[in-house]
Amino acid sequence: MKTKMSFLIAGLLLSATAASAHHAFNAEYDAAKSMQWVGTVTKVEWTNPHARFYIDVKDANGSVTNWNFELGSPLVLRRQGWTRDSLKEGDQITVEGYPAKDGAKLASAKKITLADGRTVFGGLSSDTKPNY
Amino acid sequence: MFYRPGIISFASFGKIAICTLLAACFAFPQTNGGAIAGKVTDQDGATVSGASLQAKNLSTGTTYKATSSASGDYKFEGLPVGSYQISFPALGLGAPPQNVEVQAGQTSRLDLHARDNSLNTLGEDRSFFASIAAPHLTPKGPAPRTQEGRPDLSGVWWSTRIVAREEASMLPWAAAKVKDWAASNFKDIPSARCLPSGVAFLHYFGLNKLIQTPTLLLNVGEMDVAASRQVFLDGRGHPKDMDPTWMGHSVGKWEGDTLIVDTIGFNGKSWIADTIPAAAAFPSTEKLHLTSRFRRPDLGHLEMDVTFDDPGTFTKPWTMKTVADLALGEELQEYICTENNQDAEHLVGK
Numbered sequence: 001m002k003t004k005m006s007f008l009i010a011g012l013l014l015s016a017t018a019a020s021a022h023h024a025f026n027a028e029y030d031a032a033k034s035m036q037w038v039g040t041v042t043k044v045e046w047t048n049p050h051a052r053f054y055i056d057v058k059d060a061n062g063s064v065t066n067w068n069f070e071l072g073s074p075l076v077l078r079r080q081g082w083t084r085d086s087l088k089e090g091d092q093i094t095v096e097g098y099p100a101k102d103g104a105k106l107a108s109a110k111k112i113t114l115a116d117g118r119t120v121f122g123g124l125s126s127d128t129k130p131n132y
Numbered sequence: 133m134f135y136r137p138g139i140i141s142f143a144s145f146g147k148i149a150i151c152t153l154l155a156a157c158f159a160f161p162q163t164n165g166g167a168i169a170g171k172v173t174d175q176d177g178a179t180v181s182g183a184s185l186q187a188k189n190l191s192t193g194t195t196y197k198a199t200s201s202a203s204g205d206y207k208f209e210g211l212p213v214g215s216y217q218i219s220f221p222a223l224g225l226g227a228p229p230q231n232v233e234v235q236a237g238q239t240s241r242l243d244l245h246a247r248d249n250s251l252n253t254l255g256e257d258r259s260f261f262a263s264i265a266a267p268h269l270t271p272k273g274p275a276p277r278t279q280e281g282r283p284d285l286s287g288v289w290w291s292t293r294i295v296a297r298e299e300a301s302m303l304p305w306a307a308a309k310v311k312d313w314a315a316s317n318f319k320d321i322p323s324a325r326c327l328p329s330g331v332a333f334l335h336y337f338g339l340n341k342l343i344q345t346p347t348l349l350l351n352v353g354e355m356d357v358a359a360s361r362q363v364f365l366d367g368r369g370h371p372k373d374m375d376p377t378w379m380g381h382s383v384g385k386w387e388g389d390t391l392i393v394d395t396i397g398f399n400g401k402s403w404i405a406d407t408i409p410a411a412a413a414f415p416s417t418e419k420l421h422l423t424s425r426f427r428r429p430d431l432g433h434l435e436m437d438v439t440f441d442d443p444g445t446f447t448k449p450w451t452m453k454t455v456a457d458l459a460l461g462e463e464l465q466e467y468i469c470t471e472n473n474q475d476a477e478h479l480v481g482k
Binding site: 076 | 254255256468479480
């Protein structure tokens with residue numbers, strides 16, 4: 001703790017993908033493959049370590065696939081003003097996000113838009129002042 | 133620090149691509165040197181503030197540092213004429229460096245387009261990490277004191293913010309291990325399997341609730357499976373025959389207004405990942421020895437300086453300085469990590 005120590009200013013050491021509350025994003029999701037899904041919410045799990053929601057997505061042939069989307073932990077979502085009712089079963093939504101690398105019907109949600117154009121789970125945008 | 137709008141986090145930049153490289157220049161007052169300037173944006177076109185950049189003179193090897201401003205602009209000034217390699221030194225992870233020429237009296241313009249491949253999950257995206265890394269509003273006033281006259285560290289505190297830290301010099305095996313971790317995108321980080329995410333007494337993520345008595349300091353952490361940590365202040369020493377554990381054994385003593393906590397007895401399974409979000413992670417061994425110094429300089433702030441001494445991992449001890457802000461009106465929430473942890477089976481890495 002003496003002055004001879006050369007401290008690096010925080011912020012000059014920005015490296016690891018380990019920067020995550022739970023797991024490293026890049027280890028699971030492919031951020032280079034941004035995708036969009038349109039479907040109906042079938043279930044919401046307000047659980048740790050991640051809240052999740054599931055939607056039925058219908059393809060051009062009419063076959064339906066259920067996709068599983070990851071959100072942050074409920075405890076951080078709550079402090080950002082979201083609740084377990086922010087997204088409900090039956091909601092028609094458009095999701096932007098990143099698919100799992102292993103090909104599972106699993107993705108990380110980046111943006112959720114309701115049928116009427118409103119954004120759900122808007123994140124810490126300039127119009128959603130965080131508690132932090 | 134880095135803020136919305138258009139922030140990018142301290143997290144990894146997997147790919148860095150140069151959008152434009154304009155040799156055109158601005159007037160530069162010095163005639164014996166030049167400058168490099170530009171703007172950093174991300175894949176969405178948002179400006180990136182707080183990004184660390186490095187310019188390396190390809191002839192002399194001298195390196196220069198710059199950080200992008202709130203508007204994403206950066207500038208290296210007073211550079212000797214020559215060829216320079218521009219990189220994001222710590223954002224790294226495969227980011228290809230770019231070369232640019234510096235001419236006397238001119239500013240070479242180099243706009244950088246950075247791809248942030250991480251932390252895009254809603255609720256825990258890069259703006260969230262930026263928000264917890266930024267100072268919070270805190271009440272003013274002196275630090276409260278106990279009946280014994282000691283500073284009272286009790287309170288609910290936001291997660292720690294790193295003020296500064298020394299560079300960690302790793303032994304070859306540890307450096308190789310970290311390289312392996314990075315190559316697999318840190319898929320094996322213990323927290324992904326609901327194991328402890330670090331070794332420091334205060335957690336870098338989630339709130340910390342400190343309860344201090346004359347003989348004990350207890351931390352109840354909000355978002356870590358090693359949720360409770362205790363420091364014995366009753367004068368006892370470390371046990372002679374303790375089994376190694378994830379969090380070790382802590383005893384503390386006061387020196388003036390500073391509480392010095394000594395922790396040993398670690399099991400070597402932990403990643404030293406406490407430096408997130410100014411991120412870096414290191415392996416540890418059973419030789420790990422932490423010395424933590426706690427101060428409460430005023431009502432709203434708690435300082436924790438931690439010295440990581442692990443001769444099995446590092447060539448010398450290194451210290452990290454952190455501060456936590458008082459979280460007025462906040463309470464801990466529940467975090468049962470194993471409740472619905474679906475991630476582990478999908479962590480393929482690359």
